[in-house]
Amino acid sequence: MAAPPDDSDGTATPPKASSDAKHRATPVKQPSYTREGITYRQLPAWHDANTLYEFRREHGKSQYNVVSDAKAHFKKLEAGSISVWAAYDGKTLVGLVSAEATSEYRTRNGKGRPWAIGHLVVRASHRRKGVGSALCRLAAALLLAGNQQCAEVYAAVHADDEVAIATFARAGFEELVTHADYQRGRDATVFRKRREGGVPTAAAKPPAPPRPKPKAEVVPRWQRDYAEGRPVYSVARDSYPGGEPRDGAS
Numbered sequence: 001m002a003a004p005p006d007d008s009d010g011t012a013t014p015p016k017a018s019s020d021a022k023h024r025a026t027p028v029k030q031p032s033y034t035r036e037g038i039t040y041r042q043l044p045a046w047h048d049a050n051t052l053y054e055f056r057r058e059h060g061k062s063q064y065n066v067v068s069d070a071k072a073h074f075k076k077l078e079a080g081s082i083s084v085w086a087a088y089d090g091k092t093l094v095g096l097v098s099a100e101a102t103s104e105y106r107t108r109n110g111k112g113r114p115w116a117i118g119h120l121v122v123r124a125s126h127r128r129k130g131v132g133s134a135l136c137r138l139a140a141a142l143l144l145a146g147n148q149q150c151a152e153v154y155a156a157v158h159a160d161d162e163v164a165i166a167t168f169a170r171a172g173f174e175e176l177v178t179h180a181d182y183q184r185g186r187d188a189t190v191f192r193k194r195r196e197g198g199v200p201t202a203a204a205k206p207p208a209p210p211r212p213k214p215k216a217e218v219v220p221r222w223q224r225d226y227a228e229g230r231p232v233y234s235v236a237r238d239s240y241p242g243g244e245p246r247d248g249a250s
Contacts, residue, residue: 033138038094038131040138043084049074052084055093060121064158064186073118076100082118085139087131095122097135099143105154105190115143117155120164127163136171144195152194159187 032041043052052074060070076082077098087095098118105114117139122132140153157164159178169175173191181188225231 035134036130037089038126038134039088040134041086041088042138042142043077043086043096045078045080047077047084049077051093052077052096052098055096056119056121059123060119064161064164070119073098073100083139083143085135085142087122087126087135089126093123094126095131095135096120097132097139099139099153101150102154105156105192106152112149112151114152114154115150117153120155120167130170132167133170136168136173140171140173140193144193150195152192155191156181156188157191159189165189 032039034040049071053071056070056074073082074084077084082098082100084096084098086093097120099115100118101113102116103113105116117136120132120136122135136155143150143153153173155168155173157168165175168191171193173193176190176192178187178189
């Protein structure tokens with residue numbers, strides 16, 4: 001979780017004019033809503049990753065968190081491999097949460113590719129006011145509703161971090177397990193939020209129409225008579241094919 005005040009206005013640094021950054025000049029409207037004076041919104045891919053990293057580094061350090069990989073993490077925003085949601089009090093950034101697709105978590109009967117919460121930071125002056133849980137709730141809702149391959153969102157926190165545990169519980173995540181996380185040298189408590197019904201399946205294709213039956217073979221009468229051992233009469237040329245022979249025909 002997070003700490004001391006921040007003087008950042010939370011806005012992206014205007015890009016320099018260059019061909020490789022041309023797309024940054026086009027603003028993209030992202031999902032947002034306002035609750036109790038705090039505006040929550042998803043950040044666009046062109047948002048300045050360094051601003052997010054500095055906020056994480058200055059306000060997210062605690063005995064339970066490390067930020068060594070945060071810069072590389074936020075650089076993924078422009079590539080589209082992570083998503084970030086932020087909370088603003090006026091123009092001041094007061095909280096953020098990020099998430100990315102992962103293969104680290106998956107239940108045995110899970111479907112689709114799970115996502116995991118990467119970093120959750122709330123400014124000290126806005127903690128215990130529901131900002132963190134609102135961010136997590138928004139992130140999970142948009143991922144589960146907007147990403148058709150995402151059916152599960154996970155989060156892992158230090159098992160002793162009671163504030164973080166309460167935050168995810170209020171956001172509607174279910175507690176799954178606490179285990180020894182040897183990679184990070186801690187006991188970690190894992191939470192999950194999933195879409196009801198799992199990943200939507202494509203509508204069943206209609207069955208292929210039956211193949212048309214081949215046309216019945218028309219066998220001339222004289223061939224039928226010959227096959228059945230009956231006398232075969234020659235048919236006059238001007239008689240109807242297959243009809244009775246004319247009088248006097250042999």
